[in-house]
Amino acid sequence: MVASIINGTEIAAQVKAEVAQGVAEVKQRHGVTPGLAVVLVGDDPASAVYVASKQKAASEAGMHAEDHKLATATPMEAMEALLKRLNADANVHGILIQLPLPKHLNEHAVMERISPDKDVDGLHPVNMGLLLAGRPRFVPATPAGIQQLLLRTGHSPEGKHVVVCGRSDIVGKPVAALLMHKAPGANATVTVCHTGTRDLPSLTRQADILIAAMGRAGSIKADMVKDGVVVIDVGTNRFEDASKKSGYRLVGDVDYEVVSKRAAAITPVPGGVGPMTIAMLLANTLKAAMLRVQHEKS
Ligand SMILES: NC(=O)c1ccc[n+]([C@@H]2O[C@H](COP(=O)([O-])OP(=O)(O)OC[C@H]3O[C@@H](n4cnc5c(N)ncnc54)[C@H](OP(=O)(O)O)[C@@H]3O)[C@@H](O)[C@H]2O)c1
CATH class of the missing domain: 3.40.50.10860 (Leucine Dehydrogenase, chain A, domain 1)
Structure with a gap:
């Protein structure tokens, strides 16, 4: 099996165009x-x-x-x-x-x-609490971007087993909360793994959707996934590389070369989750402006 590539750059461009349209409307109206x-x-x-x-x-x-x-x-x-x-x-x-x-x-x-x-990063305890309570206002940008990548490529998490590797406040915890909501576009069964997890491969192999957010380059190997898995690689690990204009290259948490041969779909690094993070930040900022307009009218 050769995985289809989930193109974050293209999907982020769509989201940004929708946000620009929304911005123009708020200005005009x-x-x-x-x-x-x-x-x-x-x-x-x-x-x-x-x-x-x-x-x-x-x-x-x-x-x-x-x-x-x-x-x-x-x-x-x-x-x-x-x-x-x-x-x-x-x-x-x-x-x-x-x-x-x-x-x-x-x-x-x-x-x-x-x-x-005004907390468009969604990291204030009030917004984290609302997310956990299933009434999200500003969802942190990276988790929101991951959900959009899945939905816009026809990989709805509904009813799926999502395994999240990582439990940080900005990725692991909020993406788990978001995807387990009893709501359209979510409603997944979610397992969260971390350094205290015993036998990580036995859990990642159960994933229909695997989200890797560990900050450990190439640590998800081919024998840690099942055939047909959908893989979202959040990892952005920097390595010096004199051949690059920037002086470094980015490597994901997934061993792309081998895992992409088993997966149904996979995000590349770079060009996967990264561009979505900025697009969803803009979407949250537009939402903040619209909420203020509504509040001032009421
Ligand atoms: N593309 C983007 O827009 C974007 C946005 C945010 C982050 N990132 C990238 O995503 C990665 C994760 O970021 P983060 O801020 O969430 O990282 P973090 O705060 O360092 O958290 C890493 C998490 O992974 C877990 N972990 C580490 N090694 C593990 C292992 N071998 N097995 C199982 N779990 C393990 C840790 O467990 P413990 O809790 O037990 O320590 C921790 O919960 C980084 O590479 C970061 O640069 C990218």
Whole structure:
């Protein structure tokens, strides 16, 4: 069997076009331009690249996009002051803090300073709670993107056994919560694995849909999947590579070469989950602007 490739770049372009259409409608009907503020603390080059691509995508969708670059040594008080200002700014509907933050800034404490109504990353405890309760408002972008990749390629998770490798707050836990909802486009039986899991291969081999989000390059091997599995590879592991313009290459958590020979469908790395993350961030920002319009009308 040769797997069909789940093309995240193409699907993300569709989602971005839909968002741009929605942005144009909100502008025309309500005179509101959805706005995204991205906050970057420190000078990590990879984070700077991610922030620039989020800014560019927001501008291309017709949004107001602004960035706030802060020095690595920025104290919590200055972070709080900035977030207070952005929470009160009517031109900003979504706030995104680029992670990871420098060690002296507690990520949980920072996230909790964002208004839950502007938390387009879906990491505020209120939004995580709503997701777990089955009433999602802002679903974290990567899990939301994974669900769209499955649905838009005809691989609905309904009734399937989804095995998630990884239990982080930004991928593993929210994607498990999202796909187990009693709702159309979800309704899966979900197993979550982690480093405490005994005999990982015996569980991954049961997966109809396997989501690998471990941050361990190539760790899902051919003998860990069953024939016909649908594989979503979230892993983005960087390796230096002088032959690449960027100086590095990205490798997924799945051994693509061998697993793609057994799978029915698989996401490549790069070009799979990654582009969807930005597209769903834009979708969340549009949603935040629409919720504000509705709230102000009611
Ligand atoms: N494409 C995108 O847009 C995107 C977005 C987010 C993340 N990512 C990538 O996705 C990967 C995961 O990110 P993350 O933030 O979720 O990572 P993370 O916070 O490091 O979490 C990794 C998870 O995988 C589990 N794990 C690690 N090794 C394992 C093993 N050998 N067997 C079973 N479970 C194992 C860990 O278990 P414990 O909990 O027991 O430690 C943990 O729950 C990374 O490569 C990251 O760069 C990509």
